[in-house]
């Protein structure tokens with residue numbers, strides 16, 4: 001058989017993703033450890049039944065009800081009023097990133113980000129034939145404004161990605177930096193706020209800048225704080241013009257009627273999540289403190305995970321934890337590991353396992 005005519009940049013490439021292993025304690029992909037409430041389950045079941053009764057028809061291509069509800073949620077969460085036409089939704093915020101690159105990237109164009117950061121961005125750049133460049137974050141994983149503006153001037157990106165709070169470091173950037181980046185580029189600036197609900201008090205969301213920054217896109221997701229990763233629902237807030245461009249590149253009827261229905265139900269239950277999110281934030285702070293008490297470094301985090309280290313051989317530590325039934329993530333700069341905040345029981349299991357592993361190592 002002759003060789004398949006695969007694009008050169010895809011030849012020999014393995015599908016990327018965190019290992020999905022069957023382990024007692026999974027703290028590797030920053031999920032919310034608390035499942036949806038039984039009330040939400042019951043309401044979603046009814047909404048799904050209704051949606052299924054209409055599955056002979058295509059879904060609402062514009063997902064209007066859902067986008068209205070998302071705008072309402074953002075208003076309650078961030079105090080910013082948005083029109084429905086300024087909100088966009090897709091199958092996870094990852095699909096939104098891809099749509100942004102389909103619309104604003106492409107051959108001969110460049111996307112810029114700040115490393116270490118989310119490992120999926122370069123994949124979407126590759127898939128859309130967009131050149132991918134990174135500038136470095138500083139030693140405490142913040143972004144130095146001079147470095148950022150120099151990178152913009154040098155690379156002339158049409159898309160700039162800043163995850164804030166950043167994955168895998170947990171670092172949020174100040175709004176001054178977002179504003180400076182926006183004003184320094186003719187491209188779109190994407191602030192990926194997948195973990196926004198976990199930010200500490202006083203850390204603002206970039207949603208508040210939308211009115212004055214026309215090329216700003218803020219992406220959010222229901223995968224983390226909302227405890228809805230399996231539903232695949234991400235969304236973006238931006239100018240109406242930007243949303244209209246994303247509507248051009250989306251696949252027809254990209255959001256199934258079932259997805260739209262369950263997402264609307266989850267939004268109706270948003271208030272009950274807040275307590276859980278507050279608990280996870282407290283657990284995160286306690287976990288970071290505990291890691292430091294063990295003589296380790298733990299990065300400041302505004303997300304639901306902590307990056308910690310440094311280890312001479314991080315893979316050995318990761319593997320030893322796995323042998324203790326605890327799966328975390330081997331990611332970030334060399335020597336560091338990332339652990340998601342779990343239930344109190346899961347966090348305890350992690351601490352017991354890590355204490356053991358550290359003892360064995362000493």
Ligand SMILES: *Cc1c(COP(=O)(O)O)cnc(C)c1O
Nearest residue numbers: 092093094118167194221223234
């Ligand atoms: C988890 C995560 C997302 C969410 O992706 P979904 O496709 O919405 O599940 C987005 N950005 C970052 C940086 C993440 O870590």
